[in-house]
Amino acid sequence: MTSAYAxxxxxxxxxxxxxxxxxxxxxxxxxxxxxxxxxxxxxAMAELELEIQARLAAPRVAELLSAAExxxxxxxxxxxxxxxxxxxxxxTALPPALVxxxxxxxxxxxHAWRRQRPANDWTGFAxxxxxxxxxxREEASIRAELTGLGRYDALLDHYEPGMRAERLxxxxxxLSSWLPELIERALERQARVAETSLEGSFxxxxxxxxxxxxxxxxxFDFEAGRLDVSAHPFCGGVPSDVRITxxxxxxxxxxxxxxxxxxxxxxxxxxxxxxxxxxxxxxLARSMGMHESQSLSFEMQLARSDAFLSLLQPMVSNHFxxxxxxxxxxxxxxxxxxxxxxxxxxxDELCYPAHVMLRYQIERALIEGELEVDDIPAAWDExxxxxxxxxxxxxxxxxxxxxxxxxxxxxxxxxxxxLGAIYAAQLFAAARQALPGLDERIADxxxxxxxxxxxxxxxxxxxxxSTDELLRRATGxxxxxxxxxxxLERRYA
Amino acid sequence: MTSAYAxxxxxxxxxxxxxxxxxxxxxxxxxxxxxxxxxxxxxAMAELELEIQARLAAPRVAELLSAAExxxxxxxxxxxxxxxxxxxxxxTALPPALVxxxxxxxxxxxHAWRRQRPANDWTGFAxxxxxxxxxxREEASIRAELTGLGRYDALLDHYEPGMRAERLxxxxxxLSSWLPELIERALERQARVAETSLEGSFxxxxxxxxxxxxxxxxxFDFEAGRLDVSAHPFCGGVPSDVRITxxxxxxxxxxxxxxxxxxxxxxxxxxxxxxxxxxxxxxLARSMGMHESQSLSFEMQLARSDAFLSLLQPMVSNHFxxxxxxxxxxxxxxxxxxxxxxxxxxxDELCYPAHVMLRYQIERALIEGELEVDDIPAAWDExxxxxxxxxxxxxxxxxxxxxxxxxxxxxxxxxxxxLGAIYAAQLFAAARQALPGLDERIADxxxxxxxxxxxxxxxxxxxxxSTDELLRRATGxxxxxxxxxxxLERRYA
Numbered sequence: 001m002t003s004a005y006a007x008x009x010x011x012x013x014x015x016x017x018x019x020x021x022x023x024x025x026x027x028x029x030x031x032x033x034x035x036x037x038x039x040x041x042x043x044a045m046a047e048l049e050l051e052i053q054a055r056l057a058a059p060r061v062a063e064l065l066s067a068a069e070x071x072x073x074x075x076x077x078x079x080x081x082x083x084x085x086x087x088x089x090x091x092t093a094l095p096p097a098l099v100x101x102x103x104x105x106x107x108x109x110x111h112a113w114r115r116q117r118p119a120n121d122w123t124g125f126a127x128x129x130x131x132x133x134x135x136x137r138e139e140a141s142i143r144a145e146l147t148g149l150g151r152y153d154a155l156l157d158h159y160e161p162g163m164r165a166e167r168l169x170x171x172x173x174x175l176s177s178w179l180p181e182l183i184e185r186a187l188e189r190q191a192r193v194a195e196t197s198l199e200g201s202f203x204x205x206x207x208x209x210x211x212x213x214x215x216x217x218x219x220f221d222f223e224a225g226r227l228d229v230s231a232h233p234f235c236g237g238v239p240s241d242v243r244i245t246x247x248x249x250x251x252x253x254x255x256x257x258x259x260x261x262x263x264x265x266x267x268x269x270x271x272x273x274x275x276x277x278x279x280x281x282x283x284l285a286r287s288m289g290m291h292e293s294q295s296l297s298f299e300m301q302l303a304r305s306d307a308f309l310s311l312l313q314p315m316v317s318n319h320f321x322x323x324x325x326x327x328x329x330x331x332x333x334x335x336x337x338x339x340x341x342x343x344x345x346x347x348d349e350l351c352y353p354a355h356v357m358l359r360y361q362i363e364r365a366l367i368e369g370e371l372e373v374d375d376i377p378a379a380w381d382e383x384x385x386x387x388x389x390x391x392x393x394x395x396x397x398x399x400x401x402x403x404x405x406x407x408x409x410x411x412x413x414x415x416x417x418x419l420g421a422i423y424a425a426q427l428f429a430a431a432r433q434a435l436p437g438l439d440e441r442i443a444d445x446x447x448x449x450x451x452x453x454x455x456x457x458x459x460x461x462x463x464x465x466s467t468d469e470l471l472r473r474a475t476g477x478x479x480x481x482x483x484x485x486x487x488l489e490r491r492y493a
Numbered sequence: 494m495t496s497a498y499a500x501x502x503x504x505x506x507x508x509x510x511x512x513x514x515x516x517x518x519x520x521x522x523x524x525x526x527x528x529x530x531x532x533x534x535x536x537a538m539a540e541l542e543l544e545i546q547a548r549l550a551a552p553r554v555a556e557l558l559s560a561a562e563x564x565x566x567x568x569x570x571x572x573x574x575x576x577x578x579x580x581x582x583x584x585t586a587l588p589p590a591l592v593x594x595x596x597x598x599x600x601x602x603x604h605a606w607r608r609q610r611p612a613n614d615w616t617g618f619a620x621x622x623x624x625x626x627x628x629x630r631e632e633a634s635i636r637a638e639l640t641g642l643g644r645y646d647a648l649l650d651h652y653e654p655g656m657r658a659e660r661l662x663x664x665x666x667x668l669s670s671w672l673p674e675l676i677e678r679a680l681e682r683q684a685r686v687a688e689t690s691l692e693g694s695f696x697x698x699x700x701x702x703x704x705x706x707x708x709x710x711x712x713f714d715f716e717a718g719r720l721d722v723s724a725h726p727f728c729g730g731v732p733s734d735v736r737i738t739x740x741x742x743x744x745x746x747x748x749x750x751x752x753x754x755x756x757x758x759x760x761x762x763x764x765x766x767x768x769x770x771x772x773x774x775x776x777l778a779r780s781m782g783m784h785e786s787q788s789l790s791f792e793m794q795l796a797r798s799d800a801f802l803s804l805l806q807p808m809v810s811n812h813f814x815x816x817x818x819x820x821x822x823x824x825x826x827x828x829x830x831x832x833x834x835x836x837x838x839x840x841d842e843l844c845y846p847a848h849v850m851l852r853y854q855i856e857r858a859l860i861e862g863e864l865e866v867d868d869i870p871a872a873w874d875e876x877x878x879x880x881x882x883x884x885x886x887x888x889x890x891x892x893x894x895x896x897x898x899x900x901x902x903x904x905x906x907x908x909x910x911x912l913g914a915i916y917a918a919q920l921f922a923a924a925r926q927a928l929p930g931l932d933e934r935i936a937d938x939x940x941x942x943x944x945x946x947x948x949x950x951x952x953x954x955x956x957x958x959s960t961d962e963l964l965r966r967a968t969g970x971x972x973x974x975x976x977x978x979x980x981l982e983r984r985y986a
Binding site for chain 2: 018021024025033035040047226238
């Protein structure tokens, strides 16, 4: 007789096959799709999503999950079962009417936002967002009831399993206690050195070749993935065929190059997930925060280090010739430039966490019912001024209307960006300790030693361990801002 | 209460959404997929196919199809129901064990063929093909039993609904009565004129730009499709987002250009299918032969005409400069060059039907049990010599092992290539009659008048009419080789 666990493995294997098609069609939508194809594509992807949900929601699945609990499973199988239950619980928690209402309200709000944001129309946007928030609160209450978690935690746990607001709060409180002053110090130091501006234009094709060269240096497996262009850089596809994208700015090669490095970090995590767990939940990446820790390990920890820049600079010169602003010193200054501004996605390494913290504080209060939609602009403006010294009053389009996340109810995601930065610093510090002379070896182009460490400590584990356990095994300590602060102070103070 | 027909529309609408994802993932497989992604992709596409089949095979569907028969439907709905029943019958006819055996034997034969063909290993290939043929005969018997058709007809009807061997035989008998002699006459005429050979190389990027320009001239809607590169040119995607491909040969721009024109013919049919029938079987293209008639109307009837060549030649010169072999006369000679050879996909317009007829005769006899696998080489060699004067003895790899079609049991498809050529000639002759001065208007770049006629007579009807009815409405006559012969004699004799 087939065990309940084996039946579940078959089910999830089949779901992962359908999700493969979602992933490829989703990538295609942003990279290849013709404009007139969008309606049919949205319908097709929704139909597949319905099928996936229906298979998970079948009564037999709940029975199998209970039965598997009683079976004799090894540690990996048990961890796999935990992930299966988490997935099942998330998918089946909400009444269909709420799912539909959420989907409609989210689509309406996002759709209108695309016009309202350029028009700076906060009033119009707020009207739609109120409905989205109302439904998100309803969702959070139901999920909290079912899981025994707090309302915001019940959403956060989907993106960052195991993370709780009561653990985030002290991390972010600590951060906000030293970050504004560190930004000020960095700005003062930066003001003492003149910046070399770039000259001429940067051929997109040369930028693409440089990107591919750097991906190769970073160990990207080109037999299991590719680089393309899209409006917003992302990492998509499936582990055996990871699709990363970038976009080229002819006036500056750095944004595309840094986004390629960032997405390559995501890609290597995916490409090196444990293939023995292929098609099972335990084989997936641990969390959004852990995923971001890999992209930021590449983009911030590695790529902006002196050691790596000494490798990178000759490649840059090779593609763009000898020009002002391309020498090592100017390059280092440019990748570490601090410039507080209104827009999160344009933020530098030092200012980025401020953007995230303020969003976390606002969305958490929204979900808990401590803040109303009408209160968002004031809360936003106050924090932007406090953390970054930036005045956003009245400029909704570059303030609280800039992100797409909230428009369709994606609450609980924002903190994972900064958790990723914190994990990355902690992991990198541990790697430096474990691998003597790491920076010298990086400068010599021996990057394999670093990737081997990341593979052994993060990539190869998939979802075997909780994030806490993974971090403790890799770094010997629970999550803390200590390494992150040390890293930022070393680099910017 | 929802009518049975309305329930069926909902079912087929949902199936078409899933098939959208099949189409895009299928395109991606040939154009974008990384090599290591192939196993997971094959599994994912198979899972989706299983889901589609399961939905069609649900007992309720047969009930709905019977019930809808009794409902009051208009002509279009009735035509739609006919297509639904055809699809349902095809999908549910075979016992699962036979489907699985076919799939395994086909995969094994095709997989081995990829090595056996280059090795000219007929004995090895024949061993696998015998099993494929055995299962195809079993399939044909079951389908014949269920449909009341002949065994070969029961397969042919899938690709070319309504076509029967007893109607194909006289068409092909007529063709074979005059074609060999026409080929001889063409070769004699051709021998009297020296050919200008091409010089230099043709930049793939310039070839691509020329291709895009010609696609625009041919009315391709770039908001509903795109051009990419693949090992074998094809037309894929969905009507709102048609994906055509080509491949570039640096030594000659003509193969890529002609394949772009061919695929653009397929693409315009797809892009102009009736959107009011979107997602219903009646909204699909009529048949494989009718589809091929559109690609051949573009590639053979239109693009190789004097009128069109006079439009095309300046575009060619524009991209590749003034070189030997690019003037109008040399271009015309090259696109109409006749060269009997062993390989079907390299065949010219005049020799192509000979390749198809011999395959039809062999595959029909195989399915009817009148020929065994071991008899194929002799049957092949005899016909190649008779039709084309080409000796293929012992050269299996360039003889009866050259095509992929039979390896996984695709019997009944080959005739549609030549049916397409016959339909194309008949349609084009009717268009010429209906549109006075058509060639002058083509030479003036007024192609819209031709496309308008094709749209009104073919594209916009989807599957409303049978192929016979469609042809009779468009040309006033049932299918016949008359226009095809006249066209070939005018061009080549």
